[in-house]
Structures are given as structure tokens and as C-alpha cells.
Amino acid sequence: MFIGHYAVALAAKKAAPKPSLGTLLISAQFLDLLFPILALLGVEHVRPDPGNTAFTPYDFYDYPISHSLLTSIAWSIAFGLVYFAIRRDRKGSWVLGICVLSHWILDAISHGPDMPIAPGLSAYVGLGLWNSVPATVAVEGAMFLVGVILYARTTTAKDRTGTYAFWGLIAFLALVYAANAINREPASESAMGIVGLAALIIIFWAFWIDRHRSVIVATDLPKENAKPSSV
Numbered sequence: 001m002f003i004g005h006y007a008v009a010l011a012a013k014k015a016a017p018k019p020s021l022g023t024l025l026i027s028a029q030f031l032d033l034l035f036p037i038l039a040l041l042g043v044e045h046v047r048p049d050p051g052n053t054a055f056t057p058y059d060f061y062d063y064p065i066s067h068s069l070l071t072s073i074a075w076s077i078a079f080g081l082v083y084f085a086i087r088r089d090r091k092g093s094w095v096l097g098i099c100v101l102s103h104w105i106l107d108a109i110s111h112g113p114d115m116p117i118a119p120g121l122s123a124y125v126g127l128g129l130w131n132s133v134p135a136t137v138a139v140e141g142a143m144f145l146v147g148v149i150l151y152a153r154t155t156t157a158k159d160r161t162g163t164y165a166f167w168g169l170i171a172f173l174a175l176v177y178a179a180n181a182i183n184r185e186p187a188s189e190s191a192m193g194i195v196g197l198a199a200l201i202i203i204f205w206a207f208w209i210d211r212h213r214s215v216i217v218a219t220d221l222p223k224e225n226a227k228p229s230s231v
């Protein structure tokens with residue numbers, strides 16, 4: 001899954017207003033940030049395989065540290081604990097931990113049966129949403145729309161940057177996703193580098209957006225919308 005993970009991060013802002021959108025993105029994409037590092041180190045492996053599923057031309061045949069259920073649970077607990085140690089935000093820590101784990105669940109829905117249960121176990125799952133491009137785009141597109149609406153309704157722009165940087169990122173993600181959905185060829189190594197760089201830019205972009213938007217709290221609502229306390 002691709003923009004489905006971004007959708008989770010955007011929607012999570014409503015559940016946990018304190019963490020920056022950048023931190024929420026890191027959590028929802030944490031397994032995919034680990035994977036290229038482990039692949040570069042030669043610990044995990046992927047190979048080009050046009051037609052592996054209708055949606056992706058890669059065979060993810062060895063990634064038990066970044067993408068197994070057992071390690072994902074461990075990463076999610078670790079992420080929540082580290083955030084709590086730094087920020088002392090209990091709710092934020094829970095939501096960030098759940099975001100980390102949500103990545104495995106969404107990947108298990110999208111991928112073919114290549115998602116490991118635990119390192120060293122030859123048990124794999126994957127419901128194969130990627131076998132259908134229209135179904136993948138419909139599910140991820142709907143998730144993305146909901147995520148964008150929730151984030152846009154939970155926060156408000158403090159200035160012009162808060163508006164344009166946010167909608168700019170949404171347009172950028174939608175364009176990249178559309179290009180990704182059309183492309184059936186595996187990327188070259190240099191293109192892989194660009195993809196990695198783009199993932200980092202998106203995270204910094206999200207931190208930048210969050211600094212220019214504030215969370216709408218109930219007291220910001222006009223008085224007439226507030227319920228009388230006696231009812």
C-alpha cells in the first residue's frame with residue numbers, strides 16, 4: 001500500500017492532535033523507512049519481478065525484520081515508548097504505536113502472500129488487493145480522501161503557507177500515486193534513490209505544514225454552536 005499509509009497519518013491527527021503530522025507520517029511509514037536501509041545493508045531483499053501482482057512489479061521475498069507481524073508489533077511498542085519518553089504524551093504514544101502496526105495490517109491486505117509472520121518462520125500472509133489495480137486505487141483513493149478531510153477539519157491554517165503547503169502536498173501525493181498506478185515497469189536503481197529521497201522530502205514537508213497549521217479545539221467554535229451545559 002502507498003497513499004493508504006499517508007491516509008492513516010492524516011486521519012490520526014484527529015485522534016492525537018499533539019504529534020506533528022511529520023511524526024505521524026514517520027510512524028505510519030516506519031516499516032517502509034526501515035526496509036530500504038536494511039536492503040542497502042544487504043540484510044533484506046527485493047527483486048524486480050514484472051507482473052508479481054497487477055499493481056507492483058517487485059517480488060518482496062525477504063523482509064522479516066521490517067515487515068513481519070512479530071517485529072512490527074515490537075517496532076510499534078518501541079516507537080510509542082520512545083515518543084512517550086520524549087514528549088510524555090500518553091495518547092500520542094498510543095496512536096503513533098497503532099500507526100506503526102497499521103502499516104503491517106494494510107500491507108497484509110495489499111500484498112500477495114509474502115508478508116512474514118515472524119523472522120525464521122516460513123508462514124506468510126497477504127490478501128492480494130494488489131491483484132486488481134481498480135480495486136487498489138478505489139480502496140486507497142477512498143482512504144486518502146477520508147484522511148485528507150479529517151486532517152483538514154481537525155486543523156486550520158495559521159497563514160498562507162499552512163494552506164498552500166498542505167494542499168500542495170496532497171496534490172503531489174495524488175500525482176505520484178497516479179503515476180505509480182499507471183507504471184508497470186520496475187524502477188532502476190537511480191530511480192529507487194529518487195523514491196527514497198522523495199519519501200524523506202514528504203516527511204520534512206509534513207513537519208513544515210504542521211508548524212503552519214493549528215489544531216481546532218472546541219473553544220474555537222462559535223458560541224451558538226456550543227451545547228448548553230444544562231441539556
Ligand SMILES: [Zn+2]
Pocket residue numbers: 001031032067103107
Ligand atoms: Zn510496507
